[in-house]
Amino acid sequence: MSVRRLAPPELQPASFAFNAESEARVAKEIVKYPPGRQASAVISLLWIGQEQEGWVSHPMIEVVGKRLDMAFIRVLEVATFYTMFNLVPVGKFHLQVCTTPPCTLRNSDAVMEACKKHIGPSQMTPSADGMLSWTEVECLGACTNAPVFQVGRDFYEDLDAETTVKLIEAFRRGEKPKPGSQIGRVSSEAVTGPNTLTDPAIYSKKPETA
Numbered sequence: 001m002s003v004r005r006l007a008p009p010e011l012q013p014a015s016f017a018f019n020a021e022s023e024a025r026v027a028k029e030i031v032k033y034p035p036g037r038q039a040s041a042v043i044s045l046l047w048i049g050q051e052q053e054g055w056v057s058h059p060m061i062e063v064v065g066k067r068l069d070m071a072f073i074r075v076l077e078v079a080t081f082y083t084m085f086n087l088v089p090v091g092k093f094h095l096q097v098c099t100t101p102p103c104t105l106r107n108s109d110a111v112m113e114a115c116k117k118h119i120g121p122s123q124m125t126p127s128a129d130g131m132l133s134w135t136e137v138e139c140l141g142a143c144t145n146a147p148v149f150q151v152g153r154d155f156y157e158d159l160d161a162e163t164t165v166k167l168i169e170a171f172r173r174g175e176k177p178k179p180g181s182q183i184g185r186v187s188s189e190a191v192t193g194p195n196t197l198t199d200p201a202i203y204s205k206k207p208e209t210a
């Protein structure tokens with residue numbers, strides 16, 4: 001795990017404010033918690049800010065702290081702990097590539113190489129057209145469909161070099177390709193298809209009543 005720091009001053013914007021759409025979402029999050037416990041909304045507010053701006057800046061952390069009555073350092077701790085928060089400007093489509101062992105064993109190296117070749121050699125660095133960036137992350141919790149990368153809220157699964165390049169090209173055109181398994185798996189069944197509980201009779205039997 002690399003050290004996570006805020007972007008250098010020259011990259012920081014002069015200010016940050018939630019826009020009207022984000023403000024409505026912020027209000028809905030804060031009322032979920034009892035008075036005095038509004039700090040519990042910190043992850044939600046940082047996420048809303050990131051969805052608005054694409055990354056979490058120093059002024060955004062200040063605004064979130066003031067809104068939730070939290071010290072700057074407490075919001076900073078949260079923002080720097082979770083890799084879901086981008087601390088520098090990223091591409092419009094930011095690929096978080098899992099390289100934890102289950103994905104490595106299913107050749108996440110090929111996914112990484114495709115990202116390096118078709119987006120750029122360095123992590124957290126937007127491509128020249130600003131459309132894409134990539135980073136390496138720990139387990140995304142979708143190991144049975146490894147290798148995997150995440151873009152925003154979507155998971156792209158069962159990847160290889162070829163599908164990764166196709167997805168990158170689609171993102172570059174501004175499209176949002178269909179998330180999920182890229183080899184047609186419906187969920188997390190074996191790649192050879194279901195091999196247990198396949199007898200239809202077990203589903204037609206009526207449940208016994210007490």
Ligand code: FES
Binds near residue numbers: 103
């Ligand atoms: S190891 Fe990659 S999703 Fe879990």
